[in-house]
Amino acid sequence: MSSSIDIKPVTMESKPLLDSYFRKGLFLNSELTFTNMFIWQPSYNIRYAEIGDTLCIFSKYKNEPESVNLSTFSGNIQEAVSKLLEYFNEISSPPLIRLFSKEQKTILSESFPGMFRFEKDPDSYDYVYNISDLINLSGSKYHAKRNHINKFKSLYNYQYHTMTPEYREACREMFCRWCESKKDSISNIGDQLTAVNRLLDNWESLDIAGGCITVDGQMVAFSFGEVLCYRNSIAVIHLEHADTDFQGSFPMINQQFLEHQWSDFKLLNREEDMGLEGLRKAKKSYYPVLLTEKYTATLK
Numbered sequence: 533m534s535s536s537i538d539i540k541p542v543t544m545e546s547k548p549l550l551d552s553y554f555r556k557g558l559f560l561n562s563e564l565t566f567t568n569m570f571i572w573q574p575s576y577n578i579r580y581a582e583i584g585d586t587l588c589i590f591s592k593y594k595n596e597p598e599s600v601n602l603s604t605f606s607g608n609i610q611e612a613v614s615k616l617l618e619y620f621n622e623i624s625s626p627p628l629i630r631l632f633s634k635e636q637k638t639i640l641s642e643s644f645p646g647m648f649r650f651e652k653d654p655d656s657y658d659y660v661y662n663i664s665d666l667i668n669l670s671g672s673k674y675h676a677k678r679n680h681i682n683k684f685k686s687l688y689n690y691q692y693h694t695m696t697p698e699y700r701e702a703c704r705e706m707f708c709r710w711c712e713s714k715k716d717s718i719s720n721i722g723d724q725l726t727a728v729n730r731l732l733d734n735w736e737s738l739d740i741a742g743g744c745i746t747v748d749g750q751m752v753a754f755s756f757g758e759v760l761c762y763r764n765s766i767a768v769i770h771l772e773h774a775d776t777d778f779q780g781s782f783p784m785i786n787q788q789f790l791e792h793q794w795s796d797f798k799l800l801n802r803e804e805d806m807g808l809e810g811l812r813k814a815k816k817s818y819y820p821v822l823l824t825e826k827y828t829a830t831l832k
Contacts, residue, residue: 537619539581539590542566542573544737550580551739553587553604559761560824561632562658562768562803563589564603567738567758571730571770575723586612598623599828601630609643629829630656637827648829655807657823659815660766661800666818667791673819677783684780688747692788695742695754700732702751703744707773731756731771740770743789745781752778753785757794765798786818 540546550566562568569578569589579590585606592598600616602609613629620627630653631637637650669677684690693699711725718724735742735756744754753774760768772789774781794800799821805812 536622537581537583537588537615539579542569542578542580544570544734546570546580547737550587556606557604557761559632560658560660560764560766560799560801561826562760562770562801563601563632565758565760565768565770567731567740567770568768570734570738571727572723574726574730575720583612583615584608588612588616597628598625599628599630601632602636603632605636605639609639613640613644627829627831631827631829632824634825634827637829640829647832649832650827650829653826653828656804656826658804658826659802659818659820660822660824661802661818661820663767663790663794663797663800665821666800667787667795669787677787677818680780680783681787682780684778684784687779688752690745690747690752690784692792693744693746694792695735695744695756697736699744699746699751699754700735702746703754703773704729704732706751706754706775710773710775728771728773741793743785743792745774745785745788747778751775753781755785755789757789757800759797760801766801767794767797767799768801769803 542550547566550569554564554566557564572578576591576593581588581590586602586609587604588600589603590598590600598620602612616629617627629640629648631640640648641650669681707728708725711721715721731738738758740756740758742754742756745752755769755772757767757769760766772785774785776782790800802815805815
């Protein structure tokens with residue numbers, strides 16, 4: 533069905549335009565990067581459209597309903613939202629708008645009084661940390677993390693490497709082995725593999741940095757991230773993986789990548805927990821300084 537809005541898929545050719553929007557704002561949320569949109573595009577059918585001066589990002593995961601966020605909330609919000617409501621009517625789907633801050637919620641509420649019902653979306657909250665905390669791991673609350681790292685250092689002949697093309701295939705092979713071992717227990721394992729492959733295939737064009745750890749030449753951990761907002765001095769980790777057969781590998785890559793790559797930055801976004809209890813527990817164990825509140829807006 534044709535749409536009254538010119539909606540386009542996210543491709544590498546979209547990068548200059550999307551980057552130009554994201555650089556305008558003081559964003560804390562991980563969704564508002566080209567890398568995030570690009571690596572998850574096939575799984576979530578991520579697309580974008582410009583309505584006036586407002587950037588709208590669309591997504592639809594499998595059988596879940598279509599949703600859109602007005603990521604930049606600039607320009608004529610009334611015009612953009614009115615066109616979006618027409619679009620949802622055209623596709624016969626209830627409007628679902630995702631919001632990334634209380635400020636966005638207030639703007640939408642004041643622009644369309646009494647029209648929308650707002651609900652918090654805690655499974656999508658991003659975890660934000662002080663980078664200095666995650667590098668130094670000082671104090672009793674990080675005692676267990678320090679023990680894991682010290683254990684890793686005592687057990688293994690390891691090396692940390694800044695990511696270069698020579699390590700790409702070893703990272704891919706390690707992640708593929710993990711996917712094969714978890715294919716019967718993790719429902720979205722194929723989506724994760726697609727995202728990792730898209731990042732590894734394109735990372736030199738994505739303005740991201742990477743680091744990895746080898747033990748006796750064997751790849752055991754990698755991490756990729758980028759600057760989320762220079763003015764907020766915040767970086768974001770997009771993908772991180774470690775071979776848990778090596779004790780302490782996850783805390784080790786977490787600490788080492790930040791120490792080598794992001795020590796000059798203040799804050800780190802480690803993305804959401806997706807409502808997964810194990811992931812939530814792991815993210816809380818590093819003591820975030822804030823969670824970025826997110827909301828959904830639906831018609832009353």
